[in-house]
Amino acid sequence: MTVRSDDTTLEITRVFDAPPARVFAAWLDLGQFQSWIGPEGIDCEVELLEPRVGGRYRLVMNTPERVIPVSGVFRSIEPCRRLVFTWGWEGDAIRQSLITLTFREIGGKTELTLRQEGLGSVESRDGHVRGWNSALNKLDHYLSGGARR
Template sequence: MGAAHNLVSEPADRVLKIERVFDAPRDLVFRAWTEPEHMAKWFGPRGFKSTVEKHDLRPGGAYRIHMLGPDGDHWSQGVFREIDPPKRLVMVGSWADAQGNLTRPQTTLTLLFDDLGGKTRLTLHNAIFESTTARDMHQSGWNSSLDCLAEYLATVR
C-alpha cells in the first residue's frame, strides 16, 4: 500500500478549529498555556475557577486540571505529546471523574502560536470529537476560555 493509505482523515463535522489574535507577545501567550501559575488565572469558561493538580510539561508527561463551575466539578486530564516553545503544544486528553477515570473519548488538542510582531495568532485544533454536539459544546467552552485568556493577558502586559 502507498503512503496515502496510511493517512488518517478527520471528519470535518467533528473537528474544531479556532483562530484568535491576542495583543500579547508569543512567549507570554505560550507561557499562559504552559505554566500552572498562569493557567490557574484564566483556564476554563467564564464563571469557572481552575486548579492545576498535575502538570508534568514534557512529552509523555501528565496533566490534570480541576475546574469548578456553576454546575459543579469538572476534570480534564491527559498527556503532553509535543512541546516546541514558543511555537507548538500538542496534548491528548479527555474529561474525567474525581477518581481520574475517563468519562469521554480522548481528543487531540494542537495549539500553534504565530508571532505577529508583538501580537500572537493562536490556532486551536481539537479533534476528533465523538459527535457534532460534543464539538459544538467544546466550541462554546473554548471560545469562552479564550475570552478569559485575552482578559488575563491584558493584565500581565
C-alpha cells in the same frame, strides 16, 4: 476570531496582543495557567501540570451541577511555536481528543490556532467551541493585565 469545524473537529484562531513567548508560557506555567483556564464563570483548579513531552496535566472544573475532571498528556512541545496534548474527560475513555496549539508572531502579537480533533459528535464539538471561546476570552483578559478570573 475565526472558527472552523467539521463534525468531530474544531479549529479556533485568535490574535492576542502579546508576543508568542508570553502566550506560550501562559499555557505551561502553573501559576499563569491557573489564572485563566476554564470557561468564564466556572471555577477551575489545576491539580497537576508537568510541562514536558510525556508529562501529564489534570484540572478540575467545578460547575454548579457537577465536578468535571479533565486530564491528558503532552505529546509535543516546540517552545513558542507548537504544543500538542491529549484532552480527556476522566471516566469516559471514549472521549479522548487531541489538541494542537500553533503560535505565530504577527507584528509583535500572537496568532493562536487551537485545533481539537476526535470529539465524537457535533454536540461535543459545539460544547467545546463554546468552552474554548470562553476560556480564550479569559486568556485575552489575563494577557492584557486583567485580574485573576
